[in-house]
Amino acid sequence: MSEDRGDSYRGLGWAHGALTVQRLGAMMAPLTFVLADGRQVSPMHIAPWAGAPGTEELPGILRRLRGDWSCAPFGYAVPVPDAAPDWAALLGTPEPGEELHGHSSNAEWEWDEGEDGTLALRLVYPPESPIERVERRIEPDPAAPAVDIVFSIHIRESCRLPIGIHPTFRLPKLAQAARLEPAAFAEGRTYPGTVEPAAPLFAIDQCFSDLAAVPLRSGRTFDATRLPFVDDSEELVQLNGIEGSCALVNRAEGYRVRLVWQKEHFPSLLLWYSNRGRKFSPWNGEQVSIGIEPLCSPFGLGPATARADNPIARSGTPTVREFAAGEIFTTRYRIEAEAI
Template identity: 40%
Template sequence: MSTSAALTQWDLVWPHGSLSVQALGGMLAPVTFYLHDAAGERAVSPLQVTPWQPDPALPGILRSLRGSWPCVPFGMTQPPADLPASWATHASDSPWDHGFAANHEWQLVARSDSSLTIAIDLPAAEPIARLEQCIAVDPDAAAVSVTLLVHARRAVTLPVALHPTFTVPADGVDVLGCGFSHIETYPVPQEPGVSRIKPNTQAQGLNALPTADGALDLTRLPLPIKTEELFQLVDCKPPFVLRYPTGTVELEWDSKQLPDALVWISNAGRDHAPWNGRHYAIGIEPANSVFDLARVATPPAEHGLAQRQGIAFSPERVTEITWRLSAR
């Protein structure tokens, strides 16, 4: 364990990699995989760590933003301006963007040479009482598995997402993606005055997102333009694959629980602090949600995501959500 005024984290090292888990937000990153094959020895560290130093003046989720964390409930607490008139808006269930657990410190529950278990208890007003994460490494492979246990205080259906966010290095990453039925674009420009993708429409491929200037190809990052984009891949068939110069990374999850993937492209499009035009990342967020808006907005019945109601939780059972990150 290492500590500072702002951070606590726990580390694991095994023959095929190393990882850190941050108490704040229960965030997993960095993760470095060591690859050994006929091509020699290589290392790939796919999860992003934001380029600013931990800042206690920032909201909890932004203070030391990195890697992956669970969002229960998932989404924003304020609707964007200028939603289409067919969308209804409503008050958020709580004041925490992406949930209480994404903004507060988790506690270490147990550890071994190959796993860490952390947990957080939520306030009494929250319908979820407790979250636990077990982060386990594969002793024989460059792979990490995460099990999230959700303990409900009362019966509730909530939008849920995982939030793996991957680095986009200067020498690039190929976005090979996964199978899906179609793409739903965000109902408004994700970053007003910056985002390029046409809002509130559908697309068929990552190589042809519609913009006012023609198709935008997102299969190779970074892009030559500054932008911020958010869209949802519907009916995903994991794994989602990214190819880095030093290795190929695969993200797997249970698509029965989390049927879609919300994709966030951050390509230096935010000039304001703490982003300051220097943040490059791609978020691949397995989700059961209407974008990141389900807590504050409802689309019309004919919208392609209208049936994404979230996961039903009950105090009579613990809900288990699993995902896996690996490299080759």
């Protein structure tokens, strides 16, 4: 059953859960699942400042940051302190019209006609964009605590763009009371610089084969599967050649939430560890979440870096997708939960 909560929000309820989608960024949260044992769990993160007074001046993506959304293009050009030599020459300034994680993440979408039991939205891009429009459809599974999301990109002009999806999950308050379970991957990489100078943790531009043994700046290794971290930090790692699924086990609340996607569309997974590391507004040292973000992009470093001959692309993992004029690209992914 669908419920209109004004123009900005719409909700859906079904036998195994309930969800809300907002027009801004077409972001989905809260999402509540009813597990097989009758318990209710809400795995998606909502930023602590979302909708607070003063947030109107923030970029669209940050005003009511929450849950899951889609990014076309994925990433944005940012300064990278301490950039590794192999990356430094590839990092530039934002391209004209570049927005944080694309227009799709910052604009107010329009509600579209959808089938009963679903929510559908569409967004027309500016005329100078090679993307003509994007569409997003939310489909609860009538037989399970699960939601399927369909994301489509209508291409105006042939282009090469990084793309991705951006599910962000809530973590328990107790340190290390949750665990990441990524599918098999070919290679892990740490960020090619410093993500947040006030809270660095991982070594710069290092490869690893086990998420439980990520290189630290001290020379030791760190178990990055156990969340949230004890110490304040803000970090990114990318798992390349991953098989197309990752689970988050919330041991404190007794459930597992799993994300499943099409690996042929998103060959990498970006893990965004936001662990009280950003002390400035609007973060204010309060953000504790994990972004589990399937993508075709190098760390979300922006379209220009994604199109360049960067180290991830050279290693054999694509960081950009080729689109033809008139193409309609469609991908599907799933968020599901179970009791443990």
